Amino acid sequence: MTLKEFKLDLDKLINISDQVFLVPHLGADFDAISSCIAMALIVRKYKKPFYIILDEEPTKIEPGVKKIVDDICTKFPIINMEKYKQLSKDNDLLIACDVNRDYLLCCKDYLHGFKNIAVIDHHEDDNGLKTSYKCIDVNSSSTAELMVDLLCMNNIKVDSKIANYLLAGIYLDTNKFTKNVSFKTMDINSRLMKKGASIDFVNELFEEDFLSDRKVQQLVNKANFFTYTIALAISSDDVKYTKEELAKVADYLLKYKVDAAFAAGFIDNDLISISARSKGRIDVGDVMKKLSGGGNVYSAATKIGNSSIDKVGEDLNKILMPDFCKNLIK
Ligand SMILES: [Mn+2]
Incomplete structure (x- = not known):
């Protein structure tokens, strides 16, 4: 209405x-x-x-x-x-x-x-x-x-x-x-x-907390621009993030020449979160829905329990990989 x-x-x-x-x-x-x-x-x-x-x-x-x-x-x-x-x-x-x-x-x-x-x-x-x-x-x-x-x-x-x-x-x-x-x-x-x-x-x-911002930037450093248009930052197992920090990582990565950015990390024991941001050409809401999350074209997220960072990274990679690449690998 x-x-x-x-x-x-x-x-x-x-x-x-x-x-x-x-x-x-x-x-x-x-x-x-x-x-x-x-x-x-x-x-x-x-x-x-x-x-x-x-x-x-x-x-x-x-x-x-x-x-x-x-x-x-x-x-x-x-x-x-x-x-x-x-x-x-x-x-x-x-x-x-x-x-x-x-x-x-x-x-x-x-x-x-x-x-x-x-x-x-x-x-x-x-x-x-x-x-x-x-x-x-x-x-x-x-x-x-x-x-x-x-x-x-x-x-x-x-x-x-x-x-x-x-x-x-x-x-x-x-x-x-x-x-x-x-x-x-x-x-x-x-x-x-x-x-x-x-x-x-x-x-x-909006003033940043120094330690939290260092953590955000360390994960930004890990980002892998694995296709021409998507940045993917996957944290290590031993660092815990807040949802907000992961969102900041994804937001930050959008300043580069990418269409979408994803940041994944643990937010709790056994709970991984992915934060996704897009400039509008890639529907990250759609991508997150495939991992049981939600959101809109520009901004989306999901939480995944009982998994590992590597597995989540792999799953996300599979979803994001263009179909012609998937066929090549098969
Ligand atoms: Mn709002």
Whole structure:
């Protein structure tokens, strides 16, 4: 549905609900958290109780996101799942921001407890969240971009802080305005900057941790440009990465003359993750689907349990190898 239709539905849904819960995807990033905050501003207009559910260990939250959370927690109620279970009633509305897959929600086992569910997102719809109240725009750079429009439709003005958070969301999902950027994105950026958002502030949120960045660059060094258009970085068995670090490796590799980049490494004992990025000519979402993951043309990922790095590298190689090469090898 269009954003306008979604706004009308949201009007109705918030009005008929007793309380509203807002939830970002697991491993909340700038786009997800800023979208929740913007949505909270909209819900607040209706004078309904609302809560942002963030069920993550403080140490596991991305440092920049943690800064935002620490900053807003006095103004916006942020709760964990324990608290949600105490607060939950019959007539609750859940709004999922920057996510449309049930397994990416901390409340995935409690979805039956919500009277209604609404979704605003820019990721490909995989119908994981069963609801007809969905606004999914895969052409939008980010959910933050959609939220700025939705705030405007609701006549809600944001202060410079929240404008900065939304700009950080767009900055992240466009890999610093290098992909997925349309004139619309730039228009929204300009509107946020008019409200006081600044790239300096956003850059500070993006400051890298030295050790983590060294790890990222070490894996970048291992990248193998095994065809003319694809870069593939496979980590060794003894280093553990975060999903975000693998995403940074893939993002970084896109600066070279490649169409797509993949980074694979352990993110936990017995759990390997692959992060995939593309400039648009190769559909990495399609590639990741073949390894039970998902995503869109530009950005995708998967997790693989009980395997080895070598095996994952081989599988990925097989999928990526052009068919005429496969025939030669046979
Ligand atoms: Mn996003």
